[in-house]
Amino acid sequence: MSVRSFRWTLTLLLIILGLVVGYQSTPWFISSLKRLLPEAATQPDTPNILDDPRFQLTVRLALTVVGGLVGIILGSEIFRFVLNVQKQIESASTREKIALTVGGTVGVVLTVPFAVLFNRYGIIGIPLTLVVGITFIYLSTVAVLSMKELRVVLPAAEGERHSDVPKIKILDTNVIIDGRIADICRTGFIEGTIYVPGFVIDELQHIADSSDSLRRARGRRGLDILNQMQKERHLEVRTYDEMVDPNEPVDKRLVTLAKSISGVIVTNDFNLNKVAELEGVQVLNVNELANALKPVVLPGEEMRVRIIKEGNQPNQGVGYMDDGTMIVVEGGRDFIDQDVDVLVTSVLQTVAGKMIFASIKTPEVESGDWVDRSVRMPTARLRRRR
Numbered sequence: 002m003s004v005r006s007f008r009w010t011l012t013l014l015l016i017i018l019g020l021v022v023g024y025q026s027t028p029w030f031i032s033s034l035k036r037l038l039p040e041a042a043t044q045p046d047t048p049n050i051l052d053d054p055r056f057q058l059t060v061r062l063a064l065t066v067v068g069g070l071v072g073i074i075l076g077s078e079i080f081r082f083v084l085n086v087q088k089q090i091e092s093a094s095t096r097e098k099i100a101l102t103v104g105g106t107v108g109v110v111l112t113v114p115f116a117v118l119f120n121r122y123g124i125i126g127i128p129l130t131l132v133v134g135i136t137f138i139y140l141s142t143v144a145v146l147s148m149k150e151l152r153v154v155l156p157a158a159e160g161e162r163h164s165d166v167p168k169i170k171i172l173d174t175n176v177i178i179d180g181r182i183a184d185i186c187r188t189g190f191i192e193g194t195i196y197v198p199g200f201v202i203d204e205l206q207h208i209a210d211s212s213d214s215l216r217r218a219r220g221r222r223g224l225d226i227l228n229q230m231q232k233e234r235h236l237e238v239r240t241y242d243e244m245v246d247p248n249e250p251v252d253k254r255l256v257t258l259a260k261s262i263s264g265v266i267v268t269n270d271f272n273l274n275k276v277a278e279l280e281g282v283q284v285l286n287v288n289e290l291a292n293a294l295k296p297v298v299l300p301g302e303e304m305r306v307r308i309i310k311e312g313n314q315p316n317q318g319v320g321y322m323d324d325g326t327m328i329v330v331e332g333g334r335d336f337i338d339q340d341v342d343v344l345v346t347s348v349l350q351t352v353a354g355k356m357i358f359a360s361i362k363t364p365e366v367e368s369g370d371w372v373d374r375s376v377r378m379p380t381a382r383l384r385r386r387r
Contacts, residue, residue: 011083012076016069023068027061097243104142111137167193169237169264170285173255174204176268178223181287183230191267191285197227198258199239204251256280292350295324298357302345306359308333322357331360 112134119126170191176182209220244261245254252273259266259282266277269287277284306328308318318333330343343359
């Protein structure tokens with residue numbers, strides 16, 4: 002049933018109810034007038050207008066019309082109230098909906114014995130029953146809401162493994178803007194529910210509305226990636242946000258939320274990674290995954306690289322591997338925009354990734370052996386000058 006159909010059906014039923022109540026209340030209304038106007042009903046020489054059939058018919062018609070008008074007004078107000086309740090239910094999390102359903106059912110069941118007990122008190126028992134019922138429903142709902150998820154409330158038995166149920170993966174703002182998480186999810190390497198907190202979406206929207214063009218582009222990129230992921234795979238949103246304090250910073254809320262639901266934070270933020278590890282929260286770092294997938298290069302290996310630009314130190318050139326790994330080549334300054342063979346001398350692992358140091362290798366005409374270009378550089382320059 003659509004909202005429009007529900008509104009018209011509700012209003013029509015209340016109008017019919019108002020007409021029936023107005024029509025049936027005429028005798029009660031006439032008797033009430035007789036009690037309020039005893040002189041008019043007891044004067045022997047004056048005809049009693051209250052007993053006149055035409056007057057009673059007029060009163061019946063008036064009460065019927067009033068009942069219909071009251072039905073129209075009540076229909077509009079009740080529909081507005083139901084619509085507000087519907088919006089609140091739709092915006093509520095799954096946990097709140099379950100809590101309200103279970104708490105309401107338990108509250109009604111607990112109220113039944115008291116309703117039977119209060120029935121002997123007559124009309125006074127009705128408000129007493131309502132008070133007890135509302136109290137039980139409220140307490141039952143609060144009791145269910147205070148419980149954490151079933152897998153958190155019920156501890157595993159000794160020796161039972163939790164690996165059968167994948168943990169919830171919580172995405173932070175940086176990893177969404179980065180964009181690689183969409184490709185990782187598409188490959189199927191991340192299992193279980195992917196959860197996007199509401200405060201992360203709010204932060205993305207705030208960034209997208211920034212006056213700075215770069216920040217605005219980053220925020221819109223993050224929102225586009227979320228829309229793309231939602232189309233390819235269902236994302237759970239705003240379900241567990243009530244477990245954190247909205248006044249705390251975003252990183253603190255992520256850690257608190259992960260601890261509350263035993264989830265895993267997916268990020269590429271180095272600082273958030275360290276804070277989460279100190280708090281005992283498991284973290285999946287996209288940068289660490291990318292570094293682990295890079296090819297292993299050992300000192301002494303030979304490779305071919307294109308020198309792109311000068312290095313920070315004199316006589317250095319900088320190139321890059323296909324995966325983006327930086328290669329600092331000693332003696333590579335004179336070979337910019339050229340492909341040269343290099344010999345790896347050392348590999349440095351940094352927070353941003355790996356950095357490879359190498360030196361240029363050239364064949365000697367006299368011996369045919371490979372020698373370090375950086376050592377023979379002065380001789381080579383002298384030959385060029387000649």
